[in-house]
Each structure stands twice: as structure tokens, then as C-alpha cells.
Amino acid sequence: MKNTTQIDTLVSGGIIVTMDHNRRVIHDGAIAISGGQIVAVGDRHELHSSYEALNHIDANGRTVIPGLINGHAHIPMTLFRGLADDEDLDDWLEHTIFPAEAMNVDEAFVRCGTRLGLAELIRGGVTTVCDMYYYENAVAEEMVVAGLRGVLGQVLIDFPAPDCVDYNAAMDTLHRFVERWHGHPLITPSIAPHAPYTVGDDHLIAAHRFAIEHNCPLIIHLAETQHEVLESIRLKGHRPVEHLARLGVLSEAMVAAHVVWADDHELELLAQHGVGVVHNPQSNMKLASGVARLPQMLSRNISVGLGTDGSASNNDLSLWEEIDTAAKLHKLITLDPKVVSAQEAFELATIHGARALHLDHMIGSLEVGKRADIVVIQMDPIDQIPLRSIYSALVYATKANDVCDLMVDGRVLLRDRQLTTLDEDLIREEGLVLRRQIIERLQPSV
Ligand SMILES: [Zn+2]
Incomplete structure (x- = not known):
């Protein structure tokens, strides 16, 4: 009799793009999963003879990749x-987003927007999201129901927020949030001071201390626009990253979104302090914020991931578009087609994205010991044929629609393109009702 080990799930067949240290690509491979963890990755025939699985996912003719990591989002803003397009960041925030948030954002809004966003993220092959918003406790609860992994930041901002009237209330909320979710297998609770221009120095320092004391990430928007840099120099005497360094708040706990306008010295500071950076090319392009210095960041070994930002400034949560854009934008801006290769662009959305969130010990690659966050891609739609290089296909041709199966921690959230944990029709209906309300409140009938 065969001597086999009992496991929960075997994903077998197809091309396995591991993103491990050697960037192994295994043709006709398989992945064995037990207790939500990857226990073997290798040749299909070998794994079939070694393991007896309760569940099978057939990936024959398909590509199997680590779940994509969306390093910066505001999911409820879906x-x-x-709501407003073709404006610069300051006008967009002050004249549309902040008023719309003041009029609409409550816990019910956050839950509805989160469910809408999560359905899109799962369909798009994303297994981990770093989010920052208000009522983040509700975001966490919705994420656990949906089954996605989240690094979730409760926002701290120096004006009355939808969920907290002042700083003391915000810190109370943060304490409760972090204590509740600390140690959860899917949720990493975090503190999210909105930006250096909306949070004062004392509160930035307090947020940093909170992150260190509670061993949690600190998520922040940083050096997003040229205007932010000029105002920082005018009001504080230093550029934004320099200013944070002088306050003593740069650390490995920090996940900084955007970092479009950082000079060489500031990039050195980010590298020295181990700050994770999240590049959001489409949001930066749409708001005309500028182009982050990605090649210079990578050459300094800064951990850089990719994010979509919120759907209000993008206008979707597809990481495939960010991967494609990241690969092309930096070629254009440097006039060098060799800059940010397809493989490097794919690394940003997987293993490097995990590093930027300081979660690379758990996710970002398909390796023994890591959590089973796995996506299966269909490679035979007409726009994928013919296939040559696997990274070229994934970066320049694959779309969110090509994702057919997805699991997080070994739990299947998308099976044959069907959501297994969310009711898509109900989500669509609820979303449309709330959207009508948003429009009515912004443009009251006369
Ligand atoms: Zn953002």
C-alpha cells in the first residue's frame, strides 16, 4: 500500500510561479496545503504520490501565483x-471627498463600501490588503467574514472625523481596535496617522510611540505632492521625509504610501530606517501628483509594494493594472525600456509587497511554511494567447477577469469565478442604494 500523508487541499497542474528566493517556475507542478499552510511545492506526479487530499483544485493549463498584495487602499471609498474626476489632490479632497465623507460616512456606509470593495478585490486576485480609513473595526469584521487578510489602519487626523470627535476619542478607539485584533490570524491592526500635513508633530510622535509599544504597523500618506513638500518647507523648515526623521518617527513599523517627492537624502533615510513604501502609479497619474522614483528606491533596497489607493482616485481596485502601469510608467519617464522589468513589476505585487508590509515571513511567495494565499489564473482567454514568457503574460496581458480561483489561509473564497463567502447580488443592490444617497446629499434638489 502507498504511504501517503493526509492533507486538506492539493492544487495541481499548471505553471507554479513561486516567487521564492530562486524565483522557481515549476511546469506541471502542485502545492500541498494543510491547516492553511503550504506543506509542499513541487512536481505534480511526486506530490500526487506523497499526499492524499480531501479537496482538489485542478490548475491544469492554468497559472498558479501567490495572492496579490494591495499595499494601499481605502476600501470603503469604493x-x-x-464621484469627482480630473482634479488635483487638494481640490479633490477639499471640495468633494472631505464634504462627501462628512455627509455620508458612518458605520453602515463603511460596511457596505467594504463589502463592495472586497468582492472586487477577491475577483481581482488580491489576498492581502493594507487599508486605512474610519470605522476600521467594521472593515476588520467584514474582512474576516469575506476571508481576506488585512493590515488595517484606524485613521488619526487632526480634525473631527466621522467616527471620533477629537484626538482623545481617536486614541481611545485605537486602543480598543488594536487590543481586539492583536494576534488575529487574518487581521494586523495598525495606527494610521493620515499625513504629516493633517496630523501635528505631537500627534505624529504619539502615533509612533503607540506603534512601537503595541508592536503594530504605522500607515501614513507621505510626500504625495509637490505642494506638500513646498508647504512642509515653508511651515516646518524641512521636506516631509526629513521632517519625520527629525521627529524620530521613521522606523520599520512604518508603511508609507506614495513617496512621490523624495530626494536622494530622503530615500537614504527611508532605507536606513527600514520603512516600507507603497507605490500607487495610477492614483499618482490620475491626480497628476508626479512619478515616484521607483528605480532609485529599488537600487537602495527599499522594500516597495504596489497599491491602488481608493477607488475614488483610481477608479478601481485592480492590482493587475497597477503592475502593468508600474512596468510601463518608469520606462517612459526614464526613456529606458529596460527599467522595471516584467519580473520586477510582478515582484512588487507579491514578495516585495509582502516585505513592504513587513509580512514576508507569512506571505508573498509559494513556499513551504508560508500561509496558503494562492490564486489560479486562466491562461487560455483569447487575449492571453499565445503565451511565451510567464512574467510577460502576467504583467502585460493578464486582467482581473482571468482570475478563476482564490484562497486565503487555505480557505477558498473564489471557486470557478464564483464568490463563496459574499453575496454579490445583495452587495450590488446595497451599493446602488447608498450611492443614490451620496449623490442626493451632495446635490440637494432645489
Ligand atoms: Zn491613500
Whole structure:
């Protein structure tokens, strides 16, 4: 009789793009999963003879990749999709987003927007999201129901927020949030001071201390626009990253979104302090914020991931578009087609994205001991044929629609393109009702 080990799930067949240290690509491979963890990755025939699985996912003719990591999002803002386009960041925030948030954002809004966003993220092959918003406890609860992994930041901002009237209330909320979710297998609770221009120095220092004391990430928008840099120099005497360094708040706990306008010295500071950076090319392009210095960041070994930002400024949560854009934008801006290769662009959305969130011990690659966050891609739609290089296909041709199966921690959230944990029809209906309300409140009938 065969001597086999009992496991939960075997994903077998197809091309396995491991993103491990050697960037192994295994043709006709398989992955064995037990207790939500990857226990073997290798040749299909070998794994079939070694393991007896309760569940099978057939990936024959398909590509198997680590779940994509969306390093910066505001998931509930999915309800603001397309609310205001073609404006610069300051006008967009002050004249549309902040008023729309003041009029609409409550816990019910956050839950509805989160469910809408999560359905899109799962369909798009994303297994981990770093989010920052208000009522983040509700975001966490919705994420656990949906089954996605989240680094979730409760926002701290120096004006009355939808969920907290002042700083003391915000810190109370943060304490409760972090204590509740600390140690959860899917949720990493975090503190999210909005930006250096909306949070004062004392509160930035307090947020940093909180992150260190509670061993949690600190998520922040940083050096997003040229205007932010000029105002920082005018009001504080230093550029934004320099200013944070002088306050003593740069650390490995920090995940900084955007970092478009950092000079060489500031990039050195980020590298020295081990700050994770998240590049959001489409949001930066749409708001005309500028182009982050990605090649210079990579050459300094800064951990850089990719993010979509919120759907209000993008206008979707597709990481495939960010991967494609990241690969092309930096070629254009440097006039060098060799800059940011397809493989490097794919690394940003997987293993490097995990590093930027300081979670690379758990996710970002398909390796024994890591959590089973796995996505299966269909490679035979007409726009994928013919296939040559696997990274070229994934970066320049694959779309969110090509994702057919997805699991997080070994739990299947998308099977044959069907969501298994979310009711898509109900989510669509609820979203449309709330959207009508948002429009009515912004443009009251006369
Ligand atoms: Zn953002």
C-alpha cells in the first residue's frame, strides 16, 4: 500500500510561479496545503504520490501565483467611485471627498463600501490588503467574514472625523481596535496617522510611540505632492521625509504610501530606517501628483509594494493594472525600456509587497511554511494567447477577469469565478442604494 500523508487541499497542474528566493517556475507542478499552510511545492506526479487530499483544485493549463498584495487602499471609498474626476489632490479632497465623507460616512456606509470593495478585490486576485480609513473595526469584521487578510489602519487626523470627535476619542478607539485584533490570524491592526500635513508633530510622535509599544504597523500618506513638500518647507523648515526623521518617527513599523517627492537624502533615510513604501502609479497619474522614483528606491533596497489607493482616485481596485502601469510608467519617464522589468513589476505585487508590509515571513511567495494565499489564473482567454514568457503574460496581458480561483489561509473564497463567502447580488443592490444617497446629499434638489 502507498504511504501517503493526509492533507486538506492539493492544487495541481499548471505553471507554479513561486516567487521564492530562486524565483522557481515549476511546469506541471502542485502545492500541498494543510491547516492553511503550504506543506509542499513541487512536481505534480511526486506530490500526487506523497499526499492524499480531501479537496482538489485542478490548475491544469492554468497559472498558479501567490495572492496579490494591495499595499494601499481605502476600501470603503469604493462607494465614491467616479464621484469627482480630473482634479488635483487638494481640490479633490477639499471640495468633494472631505464634504462627501462628512455627509455620508458612518458605520453602515463603511460596511457596505467594504463589502463592495472586497468582492472586487477577491475577483481581482488580491489576498492581502493594507487599508486605512474610519470605522476600521467594521472593515476588520467584514474582512474576516469575506476571508481576506488585512493590515488595517484606524485613521488619526487632526480634525473631527466621522467616527471620533477629537484626538482623545481617536486614541481611545485605537486602543480598543488594536487590543481586539492583536494576534488575529487574518487581521494586523495598525495606527494610521493620515499625513504629516493633517496630523501635528505631537500627534505624529504619539502615533509612533503607540506603534512601537503595541508592536503594530504605522500607515501614513507621505510626500504625495509637490505642494506638500513646498508647504512642509515653508511651515516646518524641512521636506516631509526629513521632517519625520527629525521627529524620530521613521522606523520599520512604518508603511508609507506614495513617496512621490523624495530626494536622494530622503530615500537614504527611508532605507536606513527600514520603512516600507507603497507605490500607487495610477492614483499618482490620475491626480497628476508626479512619478515616484521607483528605480532609485529599488537600487537602495527599499522594500516597495504596489497599491491602488481608493477607488475614488483610481477608479478601481485592480492590482493587475497597477503592475502593468508600474512596468510601463518608469520606462517612459526614464526613456529606458529596460527599467522595471516584467519580473520586477510582478515582484512588487507579491514578495516585495509582502516585505513592504513587513509580512514576508507569512506571505508573498509559494513556499513551504508560508500561509496558503494562492490564486489560479486562466491562461487560455483569447487575449492571453499565445503565451511565451510567464512574467510577460502576467504583467502585460493578464486582467482581473482571468482570475478563476482564490484562497486565503487555505480557505477558498473564489471557486470557478464564483464568490463563496459574499453575496454579490445583495452587495450590488446595497451599493446602488447608498450611492443614490451620496449623490442626493451632495446635490440637494432645489
Ligand atoms: Zn491613500
